[in-house]
Amino acid sequence: MTEKFDFEQALADLKAGKPITGKDSVLGPLVKQLTEAALKAEIDSHLAQEVAPNRKNGKSRKTMKSTSGEFELETPRDRAGTFEPKLVKKHQTQNQGRANIIHYNLLILREIVFEFLPCLELRTTISVQKSLL
Numbered sequence: 001m002t003e004k005f006d007f008e009q010a011l012a013d014l015k016a017g018k019p020i021t022g023k024d025s026v027l028g029p030l031v032k033q034l035t036e037a038a039l040k041a042e043i044d045s046h047l048a049q050e051v052a053p054n055r056k057n058g059k060s061r062k063t064m065k066s067t068s069g070e071f072e073l074e075t076p077r078d079r080a081g082t083f084e085p086k087l088v089k090k091h092q093t094q095n096q097g098r099a100n101i102i103h104y105n106l107l108i109l110r111e112i113v114f115e116f117l118p119c120l121e122l123r124t125t126i127s128v129q130k131s132l133l
Contacts, residue, residue, distance in 0.1 A: 005030045021069075028069040035064070036074055038087050043076040046083050054080045065094050 006029075013026045020026050047054055059074040075085060084090065 005033050023069045025069045028066075028071055031066060032064075032071040032073065035088060039073075039076055039085055042085050042087060043078060043083055047078060050080075050082070052080065054078050054082065062093060064088070 010026045010030075014020070018024070018026050043056065047056070055078065057077045057079040059076050061072050061074055064071055064073045073088065075088065075090075077083065
């Protein structure tokens with residue numbers, strides 16, 4: 001995993017009017033971080049269940065396209081080549097299937113963010129379209 005999601009920067013980006021979802025969105029880095037954390041947990045579980053000796057063997061990168069924009073995803077590999085990720089399958093570049101769970105959770109997070117915007121006095125600085133809520 002590269003860098004952690006910066007909530008302070010996300011709030012600053014919201015104040016500046018940056019979109020919550022879509023290309024170059026505020027939530028894009030969070031989707032990346034959550035996906036990579038889930039893949040790390042998957043490979044750890046896989047290696048713990050292996051009977052034959054096996055271990056991690058670096059990461060491969062691919063560009064993922066999701067409703068939160070495009071991002072570089074680092075997918076872990078194992079030395080024996082037996083790891084088949086469930087969340088983001090090999091050669092998959094679109095956010096689909098079980099990966100949508102993360103997207104739906106982020107939609108809930110977006111609802112929470114907009115619920116607290118009046119408390120943060122941001123609603124007046126951000127044009128909010130009801131269709132996005």
